[in-house]
Amino acid sequence: xxxxxxxxxxxxxxxxxxxxxxxxxxxxxxxxxxxxxxxxxxxxxxxxxxxxxxxxxxxxxxxxxxxxxxxxxxxxxxxxxxxxxxxxxxxxxxxxxxxxxxxxxxxxxxxxxxxxxxxxxxxxxxxxxxxxxxxxxxxxxxxxxxxxxxxxxxxxxxxxxxxxxxxxxxxxxxxxxxxxxxxxxxxxxxxxxxxxxxxxxxxxxxxxxxxxxxxxxxxxxxxxxxxxxxxxxxxxxxxxxxxxxxxxxxxxxxxxxxxxxxxxxxxxxxxxxxxxxxxxxxxxxxxxxxxxxxxxxxxxxxxxxxxxxxxxxxxxxxxxxxxxxxxxxxxxxxxxxxxxxxxxxxxxxxxxxxxxxxxxxxxxxxxxxxxxxxxxxxxxxxxxxxxxxxxxxxxxxxxxxxxxxxxxxxxxxxxxxxxxxxxxxxxxxxxxxxxxxxxxxxxxxxxxxxxxxxxxxxxxxxxxxxxxxxxxxxxxxxxxxxxxxxxxx
Numbered sequence: 001x002x003x004x005x006x007x008x009x010x011x012x013x014x015x016x017x018x019x020x021x022x023x024x025x026x027x028x029x030x031x032x033x034x035x036x037x038x039x040x041x042x043x044x045x046x047x048x049x050x051x052x053x054x055x056x057x058x059x060x061x062x063x064x065x066x067x068x069x070x071x072x073x074x075x076x077x078x079x080x081x082x083x084x085x086x087x088x089x090x091x092x093x094x095x096x097x098x099x100x101x102x103x104x105x106x107x108x109x110x111x112x113x114x115x116x117x118x119x120x121x122x123x124x125x126x127x128x129x130x131x132x133x134x135x136x137x138x139x140x141x142x143x144x145x146x147x148x149x150x151x152x153x154x155x156x157x158x159x160x161x162x163x164x165x166x167x168x169x170x171x172x173x174x175x176x177x178x179x180x181x182x183x184x185x186x187x188x189x190x191x192x193x194x195x196x197x198x199x200x201x202x203x204x205x206x207x208x209x210x211x212x213x214x215x216x217x218x219x220x221x222x223x224x225x226x227x228x229x230x231x232x233x234x235x236x237x238x239x240x241x242x243x244x245x246x247x248x249x250x251x252x253x254x255x256x257x258x259x260x261x262x263x264x265x266x267x268x269x270x271x272x273x274x275x276x277x278x279x280x281x282x283x284x285x286x287x288x289x290x291x292x293x294x295x296x297x298x299x300x301x302x303x304x305x306x307x308x309x310x311x312x313x314x315x316x317x318x319x320x321x322x323x324x325x326x327x328x329x330x331x332x333x334x335x336x337x338x339x340x341x342x343x344x345x346x347x348x349x350x351x352x353x354x355x356x357x358x359x360x361x362x363x364x365x366x367x368x369x370x371x372x373x374x375x376x377x378x379x380x381x382x383x384x385x386x387x388x389x390x391x392x393x394x395x396x397x398x399x400x401x402x403x404x405x406x407x408x409x410x411x412x413x414x415x416x417x418x419x420x421x422x423x424x425x426x427x428x429x430x431x432x433x434x435x436x437x438x439x440x441x442x443x444x445x446x447x448x449x450x451x452x453x454x455x456x457x458x459x460x461x462x463x464x465x466x467x468x469x470x471x472x473x474x475x476x477x478x479x480x481x482x483x484x485x486x487x488x489x
Contacts, residue, residue, distance in 0.1 A: 034221040034241050035251050036203055036262040065384055068100050068109045068412075069424040075393025076424055077126030077137065078412045080400055087128060088412065089137045090424055091121030091393070097139065099153060105401055106410055106426045113153065115160070119143045123393045127179045127187070130403065136187060136210055138165070138177050146172035148191055150210050163210060166191050166202075176225045178235070180256065181284070188235060188257050189213070190225045197221050197242045205257045217259050222249075228339075230282030231291050236318060238268065238278040238295050246271060248278050248297050252318040268312050269324055274300040277392075281339040281346060282317075283370040289317040292373035294346050296327070296337040307333040309350050313373055327366070327376060334364070336392070340409060342400040345369050347409045349396045351387055352379070361389045363396050363413050365429065382427055386416040394421035401428060 068088055069076075075091045086102040088109075099113040119141035127136045137151040147167040153160050166172050175191035187210055192201035201219030206212060219225075221242035228236045233256045241247035248269040255261040269275060278297035285291045293314040298307055308328035314321045328334045329352070337350040346368045353361040364379035388394050396413040408429035414421035 034239075034243070034249050035265045036217055036219050036237070036253075065382075065425040065427040066106060066109070067423060068426050069098065072417060072420045072422055073394055073414060073424060074120050074122050074391065074420065075124040075139075076397075076412065076414070077124040078397055078399045079126045079128040079135070080403060081128040081135070082130055082132050082403070084401075084403060086399065086401075086410070086426075087126060087135055088424065089124050089126045089135075089139075091117070091124050091139060093120050093420065095120045097121060097124075097137070097151065099135075099137070101155070102426075106428055109426075112155065113158075113160075115151070117141060119147075121393075123175065125175070125177045127177055129179060129185045130181045131183050131185070133185075133209065134159075136177075136179070138175065138189070140172060140175060144168060144171075145195075146193075148172045148175055152210055165189065165213065171195050174223070174225060176227045178227050178229045180229045180233075180235075181231075185209075186256055188227055188229065190219060190222075190227050190237065192219065192222045192225050192239075194223050194242070200242060201225065203227075203237075203257070214259075224277050226277075226279045228280050228282065230288060230293065230317070231284055231286055232288035234282065234288050234317060236280045236282060236293060238280045238297075240275055240278060240297075241267075245274050248275050248295070250280070250295065250318070250321075263318070266318075266321060268295055268321055269297070269299070269310065276300065276335070277337065279337055279339045281341045283341050283346065283373075284343065285370055289319075290315070291317065292346075292370060293318050294339060294341075294348075294368070294373070295321075296339055296348060298335045298337060306331075307335045309334045309337050309348075311348075311376075315373065322374075329379075336395040338395060338397045340398045340400060342402070342407060342409065343404060344371075344406040346373070347398040347400075348376070349398050349411055351389065351396065353387075353389075355389045357418065361387045361416060363387050363411065365398070365409075365411060367408070380429075382411060382413070384413070384415070384425065384427070388414040388416050388421035391421040394424075 069090045073090050073092050076088060078088045080086055086106055088100045090098045095117045097115050097117055100109045101112045102109045121139035121141055123140040125138045134152045134154040140148050148165045150163040150165055171193045172191050173194035177189050179185055179187050187206040190203045199218050199220055201222040202216035203219055204213045204216045223240040223242045225239045230236055233254055235253040235257045238248060238250045241249050247267055250266040250268050252263045253261050276298040280295045282293040283291045294311060296309060296311040299310050300307055308326055310324050310326055312321050312324050332352055333354055334350050334352045340347045348366045350364055351361055352364050353359060363382040366379050367377045394414040398409040398411055400409055401407050410426055410428040413425055415423055
């Protein structure tokens with residue numbers, strides 16, 4: 001008698017052979033799972049489709065880049081602290097970790113601290129709580145095929161502490177960290193071994209500022225992990241499915257990452273194309289079940305011959321998702337997407353161009369407002385020499401300049417070097433008037449009445465004659481009317 005789930009089939013097999021066959025089938029099913037623990041289902045769930053949107057024009061400007069670090073680097077992380085000071089941690093090939101700070105919105109930078117590591121750091125993540133507290137710098141070295149550490153740094157007392165997180169014989173290839181927005185904050189960590197499938201990852205959290213960590217929760221078949229804290233108590237997680245490398249999976253935890261509280265698994269993308277480096281972020285607005293969640297990743301057409309940026313959106317806190325939309329430009333490679341959210345908007349930056357030795361590589365920035373989450377601005381190019389094309393630890397990143405009010409972000413990036421990434425640069429997006437702060441004016445006489453001011457979805461003023469050549473949604477200020485929506489066709 002062979003027992004397969006709930007079906008019994010009498011095929012007259014030897015009992016020992018039957019037991020071994022059952023055991024083999026159970027192992028195969030066990031290691032084909034994906035996600036946290038075993039509380040997942042393998043049936044892809046898709047949200048309702050949404051029609052593709054025409055990108056809006058964004059006549060944006062990027063200020064002249066400020067150099068933060070001049071020499072070769074392997075990785076960097078950046079964050080804004082509770083006092084709205086900008087911080088950057090840079091790892092260099094000579095096994096040093098340097099911490100920089102700006103108290104002037106990025107216009108000037110100071111070298112605060114430099115320490116020697118046991119190995120060069122190849123991945124760095126820097127997070128800062130929403131209250132005055134130490135900085136948390138997570139770094140991954142090549143020792144033991146991947147050792148992960150936490151470096152705590154208190155800028156006021158100058159106290160430092162290095163805490164081993166995942167060191168020893170087991171390999172760590174990639175990790176992701178995030179922090180919630182509560183006063184009594186938790187820190188969340190997911191690290192994975194990308195040399196194997198099955199149980200290859202672990203999730204854990206710290207309730208005491210990184211000093212101690214809970215028992216690890218198993219994660220299955222997880223490559224390229226990315227976790228992000230949303231609103232309320234929501235924790236979002238996306239990753240590349242390790243078995244095929246051609247699916248993007250998603251799960252959420254609505255209880256501050258508590259064990260046994262993970263949702264079922266959603267397949268945001270499933271097909272024949274390879275996928276890389278997914279990222280996820282939720283707008284920090286309440287209620288959480290109405291705050292949009294964006295997920296982006298790199299998709300490889302024709303098995304890495306052509307790279308594009310794709311995204312999908314959830315408008316119900318991650319319960320359902322729209323169909324996947326391509327944000328890329330035809331016949332141009334795009335990769336290394338990074339997402340961040342601030343009050344009222346989502347910010348996306350990514351590389352565009354070519355990855356070859358002599359080709360150009362530029363940085364694009366795009367913006368999306370929370371009240372129009374399907375409408376992304378057209379890409380704005382950051383004017384700089386060729387960007388780093390290959391070093392993942394030095395990929396571009398957007399960081400907010402304010403914590404609790406709408407603003408455009410700052411972009412951190414490194415330049416191309418045949419042997420690595422050269423220097424670290426800071427370029428804030430020039431501010432533009434917010435839609436709810438447009439000035440009121442009296443209506444001039446008909447003889448001298450100029451064309452009305454028009455603003456795109458990012459709040460940037462545009463030439464009123466230009467949008468007539470491009471369809472989209474624009475905002476018009478006329479007379480004492482605060483704003484009205486104008487559709488030009």
